Amino acid sequence: MKPQIFNELVQKIILVTVFMLSNLQGMKAQNLEKMENKNDILMIRTALENNYFKGLYEGNIDLLATIFHHDTLLFGDIKGVPYAKTLDQYLDGVKNRQNPKDSGRPFKGEILSLHIINSIAVAEVKVTMYDFIYHDILSFHKINDKWLIVNKMLTDTNQ
Numbered sequence: 307m308k309p310q311i312f313n314e315l316v317q318k319i320i321l322v323t324v325f326m327l328s329n330l331q332g333m334k335a336q337n338l339e340k341m342e343n344k345n346d347i348l349m350i351r352t353a354l355e356n357n358y359f360k361g362l363y364e365g366n367i368d369l370l371a372t373i374f375h376h377d378t379l380l381f382g383d384i385k386g387v388p389y390a391k392t393l394d395q396y397l398d399g400v401k402n403r404q405n406p407k408d409s410g411r412p413f414k415g416e417i418l419s420l421h422i423i424n425s426i427a428v429a430e431v432k433v434t435m436y437d438f439i440y441h442d443i444l445s446f447h448k449i450n451d452k453w454l455i456v457n458k459m460l461t462d463t464n465q
Contacts, residue, residue: 343422346422346427346448346453347420347422349452349453350420350422350427350429350446350453351417351420353373353453354373354415354417354429354431354444355415355417357369357370357372357373358370358373358415358431358444358455359415359431359433361373361400362400362405362406362413362415362433362435363405363406363407363413363415363435364405364407365400365401365403365404365405365406365407365408366405367397367400367401370397370400371393371397373454373455374393374454374455374458375393375447375449375454375455375456376393377393377456378392378393378396378454378455378456378457378458379391379392379393379457379458380392380393380396380457380458380459380460381457381458381459381460382458382459382460382461383460383461383462384438384460384461384462385462389460396458406435406436409436411435411436412434412435413433413434413435414432414433414434414435415431415432415433415434416431416432416433417429417430417431418430418431418432418441425447425448426445426446426447426448427445427446427447427448427453428443428444428445428446429442429443429444429446430442430443430444431444438462439462439463439464440460440461440462440463441460441461441462441463442458442459442460443458443459443460444457444458444459445457445458
């Protein structure tokens, strides 16, 4: 083999090796990040399933209050009408309506996406109840090792 061809081959091998090693390092970093977030993901998913969805379904404001920060604000629209409430106003509305469980009507809560960065997170959830399909964007903050909803934005859709 000619020296020039040999040198070019060695350079290509080195470049491919460096490229593969850098990708491997990136993959290891991503996996480590996923492992670090695994507990936080589980904590938020559990809170959504056991507190948020269950609280909405049962109309249990005590359960709902455990997942919300006391200063949470709620904004959005329902059937095109602007919606803005404090947490107390929202919980009072939940308390004074017939809950989906007692109504016998279908109810379903789904977590569509969850994104965590350090001590903040955003979850998109879909809640089907009564004649509504709500899409909620829930902002979380980890306070004293507990994930709490600090803002809720909502809208109703047909899908």
